[in-house]
Amino acid sequence: MKILSVDQIHDLDQSTIKSEPIAPINLMERAALAFVNWFADRFPDTTPTKIFCGLGNNGGDGLAIARLLLEREYPVEVHVVRYAPRESDDFMHNHRRLKLVIETINYIESEKDLPAIRHNEVVIDAILGSGLTRPTEGIVKTTVDAINRAPATVVAVDIASGLYADQPNATTDVIIEPDYTVSFQLPKLAFMLPRNGPYVGDWHLVDIRLHKRFIDQAPTNFFFTQPHEARLLLHKRDRYANKGTFGHALLLAGSYGKIGAAVLASRACLRSGVGLLTVQIPRCGYAILQTAVPEAMCRPDSHQNILTGLLDHEVSEQGSPAPADYSVVGIGPGLGKAPETLTMLRQLLPTLSKPMVIDADALNLLAENRDLLSLLPPNSILTPHPKEFERLTSQWTHDYQKLTLLRDFAQQYQVVVVLKGAHSAVATPQGDVHFNATGNPGLSTGGTGDVLTGVLTALLAQGYDPVEAAVLGVYAHGLAGDTVAEERGPIGMIASDLVDALRWR
Numbered sequence: 066m067k068i069l070s071v072d073q074i075h076d077l078d079q080s081t082i083k084s085e086p087i088a089p090i091n092l093m094e095r096a097a098l099a100f101v102n103w104f105a106d107r108f109p110d111t112t113p114t115k116i117f118c119g120l121g122n123n124g125g126d127g128l129a130i131a132r133l134l135l136e137r138e139y140p141v142e143v144h145v146v147r148y149a150p151r152e153s154d155d156f157m158h159n160h161r162r163l164k165l166v167i168e169t170i171n172y173i174e175s176e177k178d179l180p181a182i183r184h185n186e187v188v189i190d191a192i193l194g195s196g197l198t199r200p201t202e203g204i205v206k207t208t209v210d211a212i213n214r215a216p217a218t219v220v221a222v223d224i225a226s227g228l229y230a231d232q233p234n235a236t237t238d239v240i241i242e243p244d245y246t247v248s249f250q251l252p253k254l255a256f257m258l259p260r261n262g263p264y265v266g267d268w269h270l271v272d273i274r275l276h277k278r279f280i281d282q283a284p285t286n287f288f289f290t291q292p293h294e295a296r297l298l299l300h301k302r303d304r305y306a307n308k309g310t311f312g313h314a315l316l317l318a319g320s321y322g323k324i325g326a327a328v329l330a331s332r333a334c335l336r337s338g339v340g341l342l343t344v345q346i347p348r349c350g351y352a353i354l355q356t357a358v359p360e361a362m363c364r365p366d367s368h369q370n371i372l373t374g375l376l377d378h379e380v381s382e383q384g385s386p387a388p389a390d391y392s393v394v395g396i397g398p399g400l401g402k403a404p405e406t407l408t409m410l411r412q413l414l415p416t417l418s419k420p421m422v423i424d425a426d427a428l429n430l431l432a433e434n435r436d437l438l439s440l441l442p443p444n445s446i447l448t449p450h451p452k453e454f455e456r457l458t459s460q461w462t463h464d465y466q467k468l469t470l471l472r473d474f475a476q477q478y479q480v481v482v483v484l485k486g487a488h489s490a491v492a493t494p495q496g497d498v499h500f501n502a503t504g505n506p507g508l509s510t511g512g513t514g515d516v517l518t519g520v521l522t523a524l525l526a527q528g529y530d531p532v533e534a535a536v537l538g539v540y541a542h543g544l545a546g547d548t549v550a551e552e553r554g555p556i557g558m559i560a561s562d563l564v565d566a567l568r569w570r
């Protein structure tokens with residue numbers, strides 16, 4: 066699903082109005098009805114509801130929502146924040162219609178007009194929408210502040226008042242902090258950025274049948290992966306396939322005290338459909354890996370505690386293939402940053418031409434030796450968490466800057482970057498960014514990144530296009546997290562649970 070800019074959403078509105086055709090006031094009615102249907106599914110018709118409206122079309126939506134809720138016999142109070150002398154046409158239209166069915170419309174011009182808000186009430190925020198052009202100030206700011214301080218549940222219409230849909234807010238801006246945002250049809254870029262969490266809450270989309278052809282043709286670099294889109298990426302399995310069909314992956318992972326990372330990545334790789342898996346680990350991990358993951362083959366490193374890339378010929382079979390002979394190489398989980406391991410990485414990279422997967426300490430080694438970045442095989446997948454990405458690039462002051470760094474990095478080095486976090490972002494060598502829909506805070510625990518590395522390595526081994534592998538892998542990994550969280554709650558989740566919860570269908 067595409068994420069469009071505010072300007073594009075405005076044009077989409079106009080295009081919908083012209084092409085259907087539909088009168089603007091009827092499109093507003095459609096939007097209000099979609100909101101009310103969502104609302105009525107969550108809140109019973111006994112819920113005391115205070116609707117705060119601005120004077121533009123977001124306020125117009127609020128007035129229409131008030132009328133539709135009154136029709137359904139919700140106890141509704143309407144408060145219009147009168148911050149400017151002029152209202153939009155569709156606001157005026159809905160104002161006239163509402164006056165016919167409601168006893169009073171309240172106006173907030175100064176602080177003394179603010180109503181008390183109690184904890185059992187729901188506040189609907191329809192003060193400002195995507196038309197925001199400047200920070201909240203004066204009575205708007207005072208009202209937003211009062212709503213944020215109130216103990217009630219807050220639902221934002223389209224977007225929280227004061228939050229820019231596609232550009233950074235200042236840290237001093239006063240913005241509604243909703244429990245829910247109910248947005249019209251397409252998500253806003255602002256919803257994808259972790260630091261906006263308090264200003265978005267739990268967000269939902271309601272369909273208002275905006276002009277489909279316009280959306281199909283609209284250019285954008287930003288996408289949100291929906292479940293059905295992720296599932297379409299899944300390759301069907303041929304009935305006559307054999308294990309050779311699904312590739313042979315080589316994982317380079319583990320160091321003394323971190324063999325568990327190699328185990329997690331290996332198990333996840335096997336659970337994600339790889340044909341054959343070989344793992345190179347330090348000798349200290351040999352018995353552990355062979356016991357914990359009997360399905361994997363083991364290449365013991367000549368070093369006892371770290372990876373050096375040299376094989377222990379006492380234990381490993383004669384004539385082991387070179388890393389380049391495997392379908393894919395995944396490197397990083399539990400690796401450590403020993404000088405010998407850096408030497409291994411330095412020698413390995415120029416020998417590889419197929420896309421590889423690079424995670425954890427392999428990323429930290431790249432960050433400390435940035436000359437290695439130009440040796441990465443094109444279309445390789447890098448999976449940094451924000452701190453690792455900062456080491457690879459530079460510090461950022463807000464999420465939009467981080468997004469620019471992310472796109473620039475992926476384009477400069479022609480790699481796929483999975484920036485992990487809430488709504489993990491997959492940046493492509495072409496400059497696109499795909500935000501993920503799945504996952505929860507339970508994933509912030511040791512080892513979940515190792516699981517992702519295993520998943521992505523398996524998908525590349527099976528011949529998935531690297532961008533598709535990243536989008537699908539991140540989706541499936543997050544979904545496994547959601548499945549586990551549903552069962553035992555996010556607090557009790559551990560990375561091994563994720564491996565067991567991976568589902569490919």
Ligand SMILES: NC(=O)C1=CN([C@@H]2O[C@H](COP(=O)(O)OP(=O)(O)OC[C@H]3O[C@@H](n4cnc5c(N)ncnc54)[C@H](O)[C@@H]3O)[C@@H](O)[C@H]2O)[C@H](O)CC1
Pocket residue numbers: 074077078092093096119120121122123124125126148153192193194195196197198199200201202205222223224249275
């Ligand atoms: N396609 C859709 O998604 C539809 C959206 N609808 C709703 O329309 C709003 C956008 O409406 P618009 O009138 O363009 O803007 P706002 O209501 O957000 O703002 C009104 C007006 O206020 C001025 N303004 C900007 N910043 C401030 C500020 N900080 N303080 C005071 N005033 C400010 C500015 O002049 C704005 O124009 C969208 O969010 C949806 O809710 C349609 O109803 C249906 C289709």
Ligand SMILES: [K+]
Pocket residue numbers: 123190191192193194221222223224225226
């Ligand atoms: K709003």
